[in-house]
Amino acid sequence: MTNYPELPVEKLCFHCDESQFEFETTETVAPLNVMIGQKRAVKAVEFGLFTKNQGYNIFISGLVGTGKMTYAKAAVNRIATKEKAPGDWCYVNNFKNHGQPLALLLPVGSGHLFAQDMEELIDDIKTDVAKIFSSDDYDHAKNNIVKIFQERRAMIIETFNATATEFGIMPQWSTTGFIGVPMVEGKGLTPEDFQALEKEERDKIEDNMLVVHEKAMEVVRKMQELERELREEIRKLDAKVGLFAAGNLIDEIKEKYQDYLPVVEYLEAVKEDVVKNINDFKTPATEEDQANPLAMFKKSGHDNLKEKYKVNLLVDNRELAGAPVVVESNPTYYNLVGRVEYETRMGMVSTDFTMIKAGAIHKANGGYLILNAKDVLSNIGAWEALKRVLKTRKLFVENLSEQYGMVAMASLKPQPIPIDVKIILIGNPQLYYLMYNYDEDFRKLFKIHADFETHMENTPENVQKMAGFVGATVKNKGLKEFDRSAVAKTVEYSCRMAGSQRKLTTRFNEIVKVLCEANVWATMEESAVVSARHVVQAFEEKKYRSNKYEEHLHEMFADGKILVDTAGRVSGQVNGLAVLAVGEYMFGKPSRITANTYMGRAGVVNIERETKMSGTSHSKGILILSGYLGKKYAQKQPLTLTASLTFEQMYDGVDGDSASSTELYAILSSLADVPIKQFIAVTGSINQKGEIQPIGGVTEKVEGFFNICKLQGLTGEQGVMIPHQNVDELAVNDEVVVAVKEGRFHIYAVRTIDEGIEILTDVPAGVYDAQLDTYPEESIHYRVNRQLKEYTDNFISLGKASESNGKSES
Numbered sequence: 001m002t003n004y005p006e007l008p009v010e011k012l013c014f015h016c017d018e019s020q021f022e023f024e025t026t027e028t029v030a031p032l033n034v035m036i037g038q039k040r041a042v043k044a045v046e047f048g049l050f051t052k053n054q055g056y057n058i059f060i061s062g063l064v065g066t067g068k069m070t071y072a073k074a075a076v077n078r079i080a081t082k083e084k085a086p087g088d089w090c091y092v093n094n095f096k097n098h099g100q101p102l103a104l105l106l107p108v109g110s111g112h113l114f115a116q117d118m119e120e121l122i123d124d125i126k127t128d129v130a131k132i133f134s135s136d137d138y139d140h141a142k143n144n145i146v147k148i149f150q151e152r153r154a155m156i157i158e159t160f161n162a163t164a165t166e167f168g169i170m171p172q173w174s175t176t177g178f179i180g181v182p183m184v185e186g187k188g189l190t191p192e193d194f195q196a197l198e199k200e201e202r203d204k205i206e207d208n209m210l211v212v213h214e215k216a217m218e219v220v221r222k223m224q225e226l227e228r229e230l231r232e233e234i235r236k237l238d239a240k241v242g243l244f245a246a247g248n249l250i251d252e253i254k255e256k257y258q259d260y261l262p263v264v265e266y267l268e269a270v271k272e273d274v275v276k277n278i279n280d281f282k283t284p285a286t287e288e289d290q291a292n293p294l295a296m297f298k299k300s301g302h303d304n305l306k307e308k309y310k311v312n313l314l315v316d317n318r319e320l321a322g323a324p325v326v327v328e329s330n331p332t333y334y335n336l337v338g339r340v341e342y343e344t345r346m347g348m349v350s351t352d353f354t355m356i357k358a359g360a361i362h363k364a365n366g367g368y369l370i371l372n373a374k375d376v377l378s379n380i381g382a383w384e385a386l387k388r389v390l391k392t393r394k395l396f397v398e399n400l401s402e403q404y405g406m407v408a409m410a411s412l413k414p415q416p417i418p419i420d421v422k423i424i425l426i427g428n429p430q431l432y433y434l435m436y437n438y439d440e441d442f443r444k445l446f447k448i449h450a451d452f453e454t455h456m457e458n459t460p461e462n463v464q465k466m467a468g469f470v471g472a473t474v475k476n477k478g479l480k481e482f483d484r485s486a487v488a489k490t491v492e493y494s495c496r497m498a499g500s501q502r503k504l505t506t507r508f509n510e511i512v513k514v515l516c517e518a519n520v521w522a523t524m525e526e527s528a529v530v531s532a533r534h535v536v537q538a539f540e541e542k543k544y545r546s547n548k549y550e551e552h553l554h555e556m557f558a559d560g561k562i563l564v565d566t567a568g569r570v571s572g573q574v575n576g577l578a579v580l581a582v583g584e585y586m587f588g589k590p591s592r593i594t595a596n597t598y599m600g601r602a603g604v605v606n607i608e609r610e611t612k613m614s615g616t617s618h619s620k621g622i623l624i625l626s627g628y629l630g631k632k633y634a635q636k637q638p639l640t641l642t643a644s645l646t647f648e649q650m651y652d653g654v655d656g657d658s659a660s661s662t663e664l665y666a667i668l669s670s671l672a673d674v675p676i677k678q679f680i681a682v683t684g685s686i687n688q689k690g691e692i693q694p695i696g697g698v699t700e701k702v703e704g705f706f707n708i709c710k711l712q713g714l715t716g717e718q719g720v721m722i723p724h725q726n727v728d729e730l731a732v733n734d735e736v737v738v739a740v741k742e743g744r745f746h747i748y749a750v751r752t753i754d755e756g757i758e759i760l761t762d763v764p765a766g767v768y769d770a771q772l773d774t775y776p777e778e779s780i781h782y783r784v785n786r787q788l789k790e791y792t793d794n795f796i797s798l799g800k801a802s803e804s805n806g807k808s809e810s
Contacts, residue, residue, distance in 0.1 A: 004759050006719070007747045009740055013731045014458065014501040018488035021467055025481040025529055029471030035071045036465040037456025037506040045072070048448030049079045049368075049422065055447050057390065057423040059373070061432045062452025065509030068426050069370075076325050076368045076424065085320040086366025089417055090114065091312040091353050092266055095273045101312075101353035103415040104262050109318040114263070115311035117253050122309050125274060128245040129281040138241055142234060149230040153223060160219045167208040171216070180212050242278035247271060270309060280305055307354050314338075314358045315365065323367035328360040331371050333381040336360050337389070338397045340412050356414055361386075361395055364421050373427030373435070386423070390445045395419045455503040458495060462504055466491050473512055479519040485532035490514065493539060496699065496731035514538050536734075546585035553589060558711050562649055564590045565678035566712045572596060572670030574760070575681040576647070576662040577705060577720070578654075579697035586697060588704020590681055592648040593659060595666035599791040600642030604629070604667070621657030625664050627688035628753075632781070633788050640791040643667045657685040658695035661756060668757055672783035676760045679715065680748075681705040684723040690753040694725035699732055706736050706745055714739065719746030721756055754780075 023029050035042050041060070048058040060068045088111025090104045106114055132138060164171040170181040182205045197205070250271045257263040274281070317324065328335060338359035342351045360369055376382050381400050389395050394416040429451060435442045456462055467487050474482060482490070493514055497505035505511065515530075517538035522530040556562045564575060576593045579586055604626050622645065630639055645663050647654050661684040669676045683701050685693040695701075702720045709718040722730075727749050739745035750756045754765035757780050766779025775782035 004748060004755070007727060007730075007740075007749055009737055011501075011727055011730065012737050012740060012747065014492060014495040016463065016488040016491040016495075018484045020460065020463070021484040021487060023467075023484060025483050026467070026471040026474050026487065027481045029467055031472035031475055032465055032468030035067065035074075036462060036469065037504065038066075038071070038452055041450040041452045042071075042075075044448055044450035045075050048450070049075065051448075054393070055390075055444050057425070057446045058448040058450060059425045059427065059432050059435075059446045060450045060452065061427055061429045063428065063454050063507060065507040066452040066454060067506070067508045068452055072370055072424050072426060073325070073327065076370065080323040080325045080367055081321060083323040083367070084108075085317050085322060086324065086420075088112070088114075088313065088317055089315040089358075089362065089365070091314055091356050091414060093308055093310075093353055094415075095269050098352070099412055101356065101412060101414045102262075102266065103314075103417050104260075104266060106257075106260060106263065108320065111311075111313045111316050112318060114257070115313045117256070118309055118311045119306070121249055121253060122306055124249050125246045126281050126305070128249070129242060129278065132241055132245045133238075133282050138237075141237055141241075145230065145233045145237060149226055149233075153226055156219055156222050156226075160215060163215060164212045167212050168205065169208055169212045171212070180209050180216070182209065238278050239275050242275050242281070243271075246274045246278075246281075250274070273308075307352065310354055312354050312356055314356065315362050317366075324364050325368045325370070326360050326364040327370045329372075329375075331360065331376045331382050331386075332379045333385055333400045334359065336376075336382055337385050337395060338362055340397060340399065340414070351412060353412065353414065356397055356412070359395075359397075361389055361419060361421060362417065365395075365417070365419055366421070368422045368424060370424045370426065373425040373431055376425070377431075387441050387445060389419055389421075390423065391441070393419050453506055455498040455500065456506050458498075458500075458502050458504050463491055466494060466504060469508065469511070470515060473515050477512070477516060477519075479515060480522050480528070480530050482515070482518075482530045483532075486518065486530045486535050489532040489535040492731075493535065499696075499699070499729055499731070501728045501731065514542070517542060543585070546583065547587065549580075549582050550585075550587045554707065554711055557708050564592055564708060566709045566718055567715060568678050569675035570678055571673055571675045572666050573678065574662045574666045574669070574676050575678060575705070576659040577681050577683040577701035578659070579700050579704075586700050588697065588701040588707075590705050590708050591650060591659075593662050593666050594646060594648055595663065595670045596644045597667060597670040597787075598642055599640060599794055601640060601795075602642040603639070604641075604643045604645060615654065617657050621660030621685060622663070624657070624660060624686060624688055625667065628664065628686065628690055629667070631688060632690070633785055637789060637792050639788065640795045641671075641788060643670070658683050660684075661686045661692055661753060664753060665757055665760055668753075668780060668784055669761065671787045672761075672763075672780050673787070674761045674763050674780060674783065677717075677762075679709070679718040680721055680746075680760060681719075682721045682756065682760070684721070684750070684756070686753060692723045692725075692750050692752060692756065694723045694729075698722055698726040698729050702730065702732055702747060703736060706732075706739065709745070714744045716744050717746075718744075719748060721748045721750055721759060724749040724751050 041062070045058060045060065048056055060072055062068050085108045087108050088106045090106065090111055091101045092104055094100050094102045104114075161171045164180065165183075168183050170183045250267055254264055254267045257267070336359045338361075339357050340351055341355040341357060342349050343355070344350075360371075371386075376386060395418075396416045397412075397414045399411060423446075425446065432449060432451075435446075467484075470482055470487050470490055473479065490511065491504065494504045494511060495501060497507060497510060514535065518530050518534040521537045521541070522534045525534070527534065553562070557564060565573075566575075572595045574593050575590050578589050578591055580589050604622055629641070633639065645666065647659075662682040664686060665676060665682060668674075681701075683695055683698065685695055687693060702722070705718075705720050709715075730747075736745060740747060748759055750759065757763075757765050761780065764776065764779045766775035766781040768775055768781070775785060
């Protein structure tokens with residue numbers, strides 16, 4: 001038997017020496033306050049946050065659990081605290097066009113003060129106006145105006161009456177107008193008396209009556225003009241009095257906000273509107289209004305008055321210590337850009353500027369907005385609205401239905417607010433490249449890409465940082481303290497997750513889950529601290545919760561329903577290794593691979609491919625086998641071979657090329673008629689030169705075959721053959737390590753097909769002798785070459801015999 005070196009125990013997994021930690025428990029460990037293992041991504045984010053140019057928004061990508069959101073919040077908050085808080089934004093009434101409310105910017109913290117000032121102003125105006133309009137001075141001034149107009153009215157009527165009397169007409173005024181009564185000798189005539197007069201006299205009276213009526217119409221017009229003049233004079237008086245009452249109050253506020261021109265202009269407009277509508281301030285709601293049964297369905301005049309001059313404080317930043325940082329967990333269209341709400345009264349829908357509500361972009365204006373990219377894309381209109389804001393740097397509050405032209409209804413058109421915000425989108429790499437390739441706006445707007453790694457270098461420095469991360473998690477989550485053995489075991493678990501002894505995982509969410517579960521087991525055990533056994537138990541229990549299907553497969557192996565031998569030798573038969581995934585849990589599964597070889601011209605026949613159960617990668621691996629066989633054995637003779645390959649008891653398809661070396665071993669064993677050890681399982685792909693190439697899931701594959709060997713009984717001969725490039729990726733469990741250490745299980749690392757076939761058969765592969773033009777006698781390659789030559793000779797003989805029979809018949 002040829003002896004080959006197997007992997008020593010030290011290379012089967014990474015062992016974290018707990019003596020390198022200077023602490024006894026994490027109680028004395030300084031919590032980690034930096035992001036570890038993401039140097040490239042951290043630099044990208046820091047550059048993006050520092051750059052204020054348009055379009056330098058940030059997309060952070062990475063797998064779930066790598067700490068993208070946690071880091072984004074921490075990094076943005078660290079920058080934001082050094083910046084100034086932005087001002088407050090308000091919406092106020094536009095007295096010239098009520099459908100287009102005005103946006104006002106005030107210094108930070110001044111928004112709520114301005115809103116209070118305006119509310120108090122209206123209350124003060126109502127009080128002062130009502131007081132001054134009920135004063136004696138106002139009544140006296142108004143009565144003087146009325147008296148003057150009454151005198152003018154009386155003079156006009158008196159002049160008219162004298163004129164009418166001269167024409168023999170007695171003037172009478174009623175609510176319906178002027179009525180003239182004919183007079184004779186100063187006495188009014190009845191209709192009968194008038195008819196008794198002579199015709200000439202009646203005609204004269206009627207002519208006079210017509211003249212008097214025309215003059216009466218002139219009097220009516222003069223009276224109407226007088227009334228208009230009276231109303232105008234009273235209006236001027238009211239305006240003068242109102243301006244006196246309200247002007248000083250408004251001017252005081254104007255002086256307070258004199259440095260902010262838009263606010264001053266708004267207050268001037270308020271003054272004009274108050275004076276114009278001074279009657280609204282004179283008296284409160286009447287008892288008649290309050291008694292109206294429909295009053296409950298409408299706003300009172302007092303409420304309308306307050307809302308008319310109310311300040312809608314859209315964004316209040318008074319409590320900010322720096323630039324705002326907003327994390328919107330539900331980025332719908334309205335949650336991003338805000339909305340105009342409506343109210344229904346008596347079946348009528350109405351709205352006004354006080355019903356404008358802020359969105360996340362409003363609140364993050366002047367700062368930073370963190371969003372989940374998938375959530376933004378999942379909500380109708382949200383992504384397009386976000387792009388529009390970033391391109392125009394203005395935020396329009398519009399209904400979504402208007403955006404898509406679905407409903408044409410009257411609504412407000414608030415004045416757009418200028419926007420200066422840095423957007424941080426968080427998603428996976430696939431989503432980033434999808435958006436980059438199919439949305440040209442995305443490239444212009446998100447110029448910074450920070451891609452989070454899933455692993456980091458396994459260095460002493462990073463191991464210490466991992467200890468700091470454990471300490472920080474313990475404090476943040478309120479867990480029991482971890483002793484250094486538990487921290488060391490956590491580092492080993494991190495290495496297993498990374499899939500390499502030289503790496504540590506950066507999927508800290510998974511580490512946190514293990515820490516929390518280890519804490520639970522320590523609590524159930526009533527242990528004061530969490531130790532290594534609790535971390536191991538957490539890992540094993542987590543595995544137990546997920547390995548139902550693996551155990552079902554083990555039962556089938558134990559019952560002989562899935563045929564896999566772990567003892568003996570068989571020609572043309574090898575145990576291959578595959579990896580199955582059920583959710584997040586992965587486990588190895590051995591499969592019997594068989595090959596039958598015989599004379600023919602079909603080459604390597606992949607039964608899975610013929611039945612359309614083979615994936616493209618597996619089919620490629622089979623074609624590589626043909627290339628290897630042609631290069632190795634068909635340089636001086638044709639390859640007269642048919643080799644039938646299959647995965648036994650595989651019914652759900654197969655993909656991947658990690659079994660290509662296994663399939664080649666089966667073919668070589670069948671051709672050479674040399675039995676293969678069934679107690680050694682094989683994994684590894686090959687190239688056309690016969691070199692072994694690395695594969696994935698090496699740890700799960702080793703553990704998978706070990707478990708089957710344990711079920712059928714460990715003999716001390718069993719083992720696994722893996723590519724040498726995968727040695728540093730091994731992170732097998734303690735049970736496998738102990739079995740290898742005790743010589744009950746073996747792991748071999750191979751570089752070429754020749755090394756592998758010698759381990760599997762204990763027969764030398766053979767090195768080609770150029771002088772003798774052959775391989776050493778009885779070597780694997782010699783036997784294969786001999787068998788192939790025999791196939792070729794027989795094929796030629798059969799061809800000649802067939803040709804001779806054809807001539808004889810002719």
